[in-house]
Amino acid sequence: MKNIRDLISHCPLFAGLPEDQLDSVRDIIIEKEYGKGETIFSEGDNGIGFYLVSQGMVKIYKVSFEGKEHILHIFGPGEVFGEVPVFTGKVYPANSEAIKKSRLLFLSREAFISLITKNPSISLNMLAILSMRLRQFAAQIESLSLKEVPGRLASYLILLSEEQQNSASVTLSISKGQLASLLGTIPETMSRILSKMSSMNLIEVNGRDIRLFDMDGLQDLAESGKL
Amino acid sequence: MKNIRDLISHCPLFAGLPEDQLDSVRDIIIEKEYGKGETIFSEGDNGIGFYLVSQGMVKIYKVSFEGKEHILHIFGPGEVFGEVPVFTGKVYPANSEAIKKSRLLFLSREAFISLITKNPSISLNMLAILSMRLRQFAAQIESLSLKEVPGRLASYLILLSEEQQNSASVTLSISKGQLASLLGTIPETMSRILSKMSSMNLIEVNGRDIRLFDMDGLQDLAESGKL
DNA sequence: TAAATGCCTTGACTTAGATCAGGGCATGGT
């Protein structure tokens, strides 16, 4: 399939590999389909391999004692997840579920280890990716512990506006409730803060479209964390 | 130095390397000393290499807008830190400081990359280390966002008791104030929760020694997050 | 011995944000 090949060569994990190596990666891949709401793996499962999102979207989440769910990550096309236990030889530390109909590429542990042993440059790329993710996590921890919710939201919006080309207006790819969970809060609080920020003319909310009026104000908010 | 050689062969990063390779690792290492409170690197510095703790203890931390500090990590002998910019090609995402007199081994970026290219097993070790760190971060984020402070403390104590052999009593390797920062709170709150847990006969505190009376109670607390 | 410094504790107060409860408004199925 041309699609798969394309995806592999564009995902940061394998980007820049020579043709033959890309082929060898493709050879160990197994394609899988998941419906919306379908579980991919559960906390405690053995780490038999990791995944690359081809189409759709998956969430990685934990469930607390009371059954409250907290989303750690949301992955879309081109992103890799579930690789953590593959190297440590342990179990998956969180749950994973498709949040829309998804096509995933699966790389088994054994196949990958033999591949990496033959091609050290693949491992260098992987190290870079893990390091990037570590940076993101550090930022998230900083956010959670050093900033209050409005500050986290402002950071998130600024990040979004940098990712999407349009700097003055962004579109959420997830629901506001999910965003709340991602920022470590609850839908009610999210709603209140969005309307507060609207009334201060920082932003304008229209469903999932958010217009950013005052980037400087948002930047201040993201840094100081105070509304 | 025999010490260095010994350390290299025992640290997880170089575990399983043949003798001659260990020598070549030793040759590219630079030894550095840091006094208590001395800065090792700051957020935003260029990362020209990474460190391995030989003796002492270092903290990795972030500082908020108002100057509030949050410790992300504390590393002791045998552990690796500061590797993120080596692979991402970017700057350090956090600050680092010795919290006691420390001896560190420094590995430059180029030297390590050439080493890793020749020796795939090192890169697998590194992948495992980064994966585990990622997992720790995920746990930390989970803790911060869905548990309250008593729950985080209980989790920490249980983890400690698993690490240290003695399951009924643990010894903090850091000050209570530093522990507070690591758990995303402040010394006052830490103090209050410790005394509350003491009065509930869950634990008994004696300076840095903490006796764990009721493991089941602590486990509940860690899961439910509620005191 | 006295003073200073670092680390911890305690109390009174304040506040961000969680919880609880209710209602609005789409969409889709029957």
Place this chain on the structure above:
DNA sequence: ACCATGCCCTGATCTAAGTCAAGGCATTTA
């Protein structure tokens, strides 16, 4: 057209934990 479901908003109340302020003990330094 109707009701169900999912998603979002709003208000009233409650609480965990942060802030501010003060003091207690050690250990170090003069």
